[in-house]
Amino acid sequence: MGMYAEDANPPKSNITNQERQALKDLSSNKDIVILPADKGKATVALKIEDYKEKPFHQYTPVDQSLDIVKDRLHKDTSLKERTNLTPDNIIELLSFILTATYFQFNDQVYRQKLDAAMDSPVSPIVANLFMEDLGQNVLSTAPTAIKPRLWKRYVDDILAVAKEECVDQLKDHLNQADVTGSIKFTHEMEESNSVPFLDTRIITHPDGKAKLVVYRKKAHTGQYLNFSSHHPLHQKLGVYRTLMDRAHGITTDSEDVQTEEEQDKSTLRLCGYPDWSFRQVNQQMTQKPKDKPKSTQTTKKKCMVTIPYVKGTS
Numbered sequence: 324m325g326m327y328a329e330d331a332n333p334p335k336s337n338i339t340n341q342e343r344q345a346l347k348d349l350s351s352n353k354d355i356v357i358l359p360a361d362k363g364k365a366t367v368a369l370k371i372e373d374y375k376e377k378p379f380h381q382y383t384p385v386d387q388s389l390d391i392v393k394d395r396l397h398k399d400t401s402l403k404e405r406t407n408l409t410p411d412n413i414i415e416l417l418s419f420i421l422t423a424t425y426f427q428f429n430d431q432v433y434r435q436k437l438d439a440a441m442d443s444p445v446s447p448i449v450a451n452l453f454m455e456d457l458g459q460n461v462l463s464t465a466p467t468a469i470k471p472r473l474w475k476r477y478v479d480d481i482l483a484v485a486k487e488e489c490v491d492q493l494k495d496h497l498n499q500a501d502v503t504g505s506i507k508f509t510h511e512m513e514e515s516n517s518v519p520f521l522d523t524r525i526i527t528h529p530d531g532k533a534k535l536v537v538y539r540k541k542a543h544t545g546q547y548l549n550f551s552s553h554h555p556l557h558q559k560l561g562v563y564r565t566l567m568d569r570a571h572g573i574t575t576d577s578e579d580v581q582t583e584e585e586q587d588k589s590t591l592r593l594c595g596y597p598d599w600s601f602r603q604v605n606q607q608m609t610q611k612p613k614d615k616p617k618s619t620q621t622t623k624k625k626c627m628v629t630i631p632y633v634k635g636t637s
Contacts, residue, residue, distance in 0.1 A: 337551045353429075365544050371429060382438035383450040384503040385421050389414055391456045392449065420445055437505075447478075454479055454506075461500045469493045475520075479506075482520040487512075523573050534575045537583050550595035555632060563591060563604045 356374045396410035424435035439446035469492045473484035497508040517526040524538035570583040
């Protein structure tokens with residue numbers, strides 16, 4: 324492997340000298356912090372003072388979440404069949420993970436006081452359990468007059484159908500249900516017979532029927548993996564395939580599907596994607612996968628070695 328790495332020619336740079344120098348200047352600037360934007364695929368540069376004062380608008384209350392998890396563990400009749408740990412053992416471990424909130428920033432060590440530990444894979448699960456419990460409490464205690472006819476939730480995004488004159492009352496009821504005050508609900512009303520939910524836009528017709536189209540936030544930049552980037556070809560083709568899967572999976576009308584396909588192609592062309600890449604993916608999507616014959620020979624286990632991607636070598 325070392326021999327191949329030595330003989331490999333480094334790929335040509337796909338950024339200019341001026342762009343490379345600008346990146347070096349930004350990375351060496353100690354007065355700013357560079358991070359991904361909260362919404363949309365973009366990068367922002369903030370003054371360190373502004374970043375330190377950036378508030379947590381919503382957070383998961385750890386103590387209340389642990390109580391919810393503990394209650395569910397005690398009610399789980401099959402827990403003993405899956406682990407030798409008791410609910411108290413699990414809660415002790417979970418509490419340690421959720422409160423291990425130390426991190427380093429600007430050569431100093433800080434402790435995050437609010438919310439579960441950042442970047443921990445268990446934090447989103449606990450947050451989802453808290454929101455599920457909160458939603459059940461809201462629906463079970465809501466007066467009949469303001470109770471929504473439809474309630475669909477994905478993490479902290481909720482699609483609800485309720486009487487227009489009861490929307491403010493329902494929102495007040497939602498915000499009162501969380502006694503910790505950590506979650507604040509806002510609402511967005513239907514406009515022009517449509518309302519967004521996640522990456523879909525629901526459009527209603529006068530006859531009561533509805534259709535779905537792909538929704539993009541105003542902060543959407545149209546930036547995808549550039550075709551000239553040093554990535555394997557299958558990853559680049561996967562970008563277009565993913566967009567096509569979304570277009571066909573969400574959009575309900577055939578005319579809107581065609582419009583979505585053309586919009587995705589136009590966006591990817593700006594990212595350097597040639598038309599042959601679209602044709603290749605479309606051909607792959609229309610072909611039925613072939614059934615591979617089962618081999619009767621025993622195969623030796625192969626070990627996997629990960630190496631950096633170099634065009635023409637790996």
